[in-house]
Amino acid sequence: MRALIVYESMYGNTRKIAEAVARGLGDGSEVQVVPVGDAAEVDPSDWDLLIVGGPTHAHGMTRGTSRDAAAEAAAKPGSGLTMEPAADAGGLREWLDSLGRRAGNAAAFDTRIDAAAFLTGRASKGIGRKLEHSGFTLVAEPESFLVTSHNELVADEEERARAWGGRLASGVGGRPASPGPVAD
Numbered sequence: 001m002r003a004l005i006v007y008e009s010m011y012g013n014t015r016k017i018a019e020a021v022a023r024g025l026g027d028g029s030e031v032q033v034v035p036v037g038d039a040a041e042v043d044p045s046d047w048d049l050l051i052v053g054g055p056t057h058a059h060g061m062t063r064g065t066s067r068d069a070a071a072e073a074a075a076k077p078g079s080g081l082t083m084e085p086a087a088d089a090g091g092l093r094e095w096l097d098s099l100g101r102r103a104g105n106a107a108a109f110d111t112r113i114d115a116a117a118f119l120t121g122r123a124s125k126g127i128g129r130k131l132e133h134s135g136f137t138l139v140a141e142p143e144s145f146l147v148t149s150h151n152e153l154v155a156d157e158e159e160r161a162r163a164w165g166g167r168l169a170s171g172v173g174g175r176p177a178s179p180g181p182v183a184d
């Protein structure tokens, strides 16, 4: 199976989850993990499975203003937060809006604060909706991976992401290959 993982990450947690999902897809899969800032260089229709994940900001996907707020929070003395090198290279919302009509198998995940989802919101819902709007078929329910209020991954979330990747691989392994892009 060939899988493309496109992620957005300000502080590195979503990148770590993306890398754990990639490990879970298994040795039998060809996997490319790409920060959203580099996603314009790959064709997301060219894979058996597209997996897209990003941080939850203000109950949904990031926006320019929330990314600025994330950078300001990291710049505060003693924040303990380190910005990812490509954190200022654009967001998933903008990339997903640029996709146009596509087809293929996809899955969505987010990272969010460890609290009830109705309080925190979930970026993966919006990511999934935009993927479906572009014509992708979601092969799994959007999934959340949890961080503490100090922006550290909750214990065992990388292992849970690896297991989620394994389930995606076994689910998509039996599906027909992506039919490729469709015309409007």
Ligand SMILES: Cc1cc2nc3c(=O)[nH]c(=O)nc-3n(C[C@H](O)[C@H](O)[C@H](O)COP(=O)(O)O)c2cc1C
Pocket (backbone or CB within 6 Å): 008, 009, 010, 011, 012, 013, 014, 015, 054, 055, 056, 057, 058, 059, 060, 066, 067, 069, 070, 073, 111, 112, 113, 114, 119, 120, 121, 147, 151
């Ligand atoms: C500006 C901003 C807004 C946020 N809003 C939310 C929110 O509404 N719900 C939530 O669960 N987490 C929220 N968070 C926490 C992020 O979800 C968390 O920082 C992110 O999952 C960490 O992923 P990253 O390390 O890949 O950036 C917010 C963080 C920032 C910086």
